[in-house]
Amino acid sequence: MIFYDFEVFSQDWLVVFKMPISNQTTIIHNDRNQLLEFYQNYQKELFIGFNNRGYDQYIFKGILLELNPYEISKYIIEGNKGWQFSNLFNRIIMNNFDAMTTRNGLKELEGFMGHEIKESSVSFDIDRPLNNEELEEIIKYCERDVSETIEIFKLRIKEFESHLTLLKTFKLSLSNMSKTKAQLSAKILEANKKVHNDEFELNLPKNLLLGKYARVKDWFYDKINQNKELETELEELEGSEIYKQKLKIEIANVPHILGWGGIHGARVNYATNGIIVNMDVSSYYPSLIINYDYLSRNAKPNKYKDFFDMQVKYKKENDFRSEPLKIVLNATFGLSKYKYSALYDPLQANNICIAGQLLLLDLIEKLENKWELLQSNTDGLIGKVQNMRDYNKLQIACAKWEERTKMKLKFDIYERIYQKDVNNYIIIDKSEKYKSKGSYLKTRHSLDNDLPIVNKALINFLLSNIPIEKTINECNELIMFQKVTKVSNKYSHIIYGNEIIHEKCIRTFASTKHEKGVWKLKIGKTTSDKIENTPKNCFIDNSNIIDKTIPEYLDKQWYIDLTNKRVKEFGK
Secondary structure: EEEEEEEEEEOEEEEEEEEEOOOOOEEOOOHHHHHHHHHHHHHHOOOEOOOOHHHHHHHHHHHHHOOOOHHHHHHHOOOOOOHHOOOHHHHHOOOEOOOOOOOOHHHHHHHHHHOOOOOOOHHHHOOOOOOOOHHHHHHHHHHHHHHHHHHHHOOOOHHHHHHHHHHHOOOOHHHHHHOOHHHHHHHHOOOOOOOOOOOOOOOOOOOOOOOOOOHHHHHHOOOOOOEEEEEOHHHHOOOOEEOOEEEEEOOEEEEEEOOOOOOEEOOOOOOEEEEEEEEEOHHHHHHHHHHHOOOOOHHHHHHOHHHHHHHHHHOOEEEEEEEEHHHHHHHHHHHHHHHOOOOOHHHHHHHHHHHHHHHHHHHHHHHHHOOOEEEEEEEEEEEEEEOOHHHHHHHHHHHHHHHHHHHEEEEEEEEEEEEEEEEEEEEOOOOOOEEEEEEEHOOOOOOOOOHHHHHHHHHHHHHHHHOHHHHHOOOOOOHHHOOEOOOOOOOEEEEEEEEEOOOOOOEEEEEOOOOEEEEEOOOOOOOEOOOOOOOOOOOEEOOOOOOOOOOEEEHHHHHHHHHHHHHHHOOO
């Protein structure tokens, strides 16, 4: 494994390669021949970087091809895809794996880990060769980024192993490590891209039985609701077909929203106890694909069903190959909506999504007088029954739905639920084991460590009624109180009081001493915006805070007040 990172200027480029196993570091500056020799010696190795799928690999390949790395860099930074710059890139075979598996940037992840957040003071807009002092700083900066990438890779080793297992299971070459799981899934299903012009010629299940809510089905057939546009804001979704129209309707006394993305409904700011039933449809979208013939018409027939049967078998046998098969099965729906995928088939994507909503609505309708519905969400329902006799009646009605629809339900019983909305809730069973959803209720980890003390205090209170003040006041680890914020490239800089902060990523803490907050200035604007979810009065600490204890002026009351505010949102 070789970890690497490129830095590119108008007159300079440099790359740092690190091989952790042999503890070897190679630094190359403006020397194509040295880079070519390195590539020739190690081209069969796996090159790992942070965002190298979108950036560094094209700089690497471009230099080998004697293209201008600065022009390539500018082209990508301006929002273009690296592969679009030149088809010559295909000539360079390179085994790449990208350690950037979420949308979080490198500096943001460094902040979550408690590491120093530091940007280079050398401007990347310099239009002359770097001097010795600048070059020395950039080398140190680049080396540090590579070291941080190694740390992130270690924390995400399961992601890497999952990717590698996909290749091994389906006997794919190492060169496929550079592909996303979505791209691998299309390849595994042997998809051949075809043009389809029947996007709204829906083929919904014939066994669908809707009575009082039949008008929901009619809504999807109304051409007024079939307008679409391309999502371009988020890179992961770019090229996906999205539809703006949504149907807002009350179902089983719960406000619902249906549309082209799924069914969502919940009692908001709600809490209750008793016999809480959580029912999920097992492998809902894969089951719809198989039972209703909704597989992308670009995929090889029967391949998907074979993989589904294999996955069920491997899961029962606790075979590690179950996970990569599950990845392929679950990726298929999203790829059917993705314009640039070989599996792109918008009609089948619509069939899956709409059938999933309507069959779940069918179930809601059949259960409406047998329980109190609390929540509906894509592939499952949560509700409350008065006693176990009613629970048995509920199961009988569900069994009839299962037999008719060919779906399979899984049931779990809980004793308490606290629900902010459909995307934020916690349900707790009698042994205090719980299932939760939403950023407020996540157990924070090293690469997602944002306001962890607030999450911990909220969970402790909802789960065990531990006073919020106790959790927060007894904690003295500074990292537990951090708020990590990264501003986008739409903003020129951050303002702290009257001070300009050149870092785009900062770590803030509530303060009783500092009477200033953090703001961001949008490019081309003269007025700044408050940075969301940051304290009104705060201090910034972008140094390494691992093992640091809190200062006496940390405002713990701010965290207590924020937690109390969130508690109210969960109906407590």
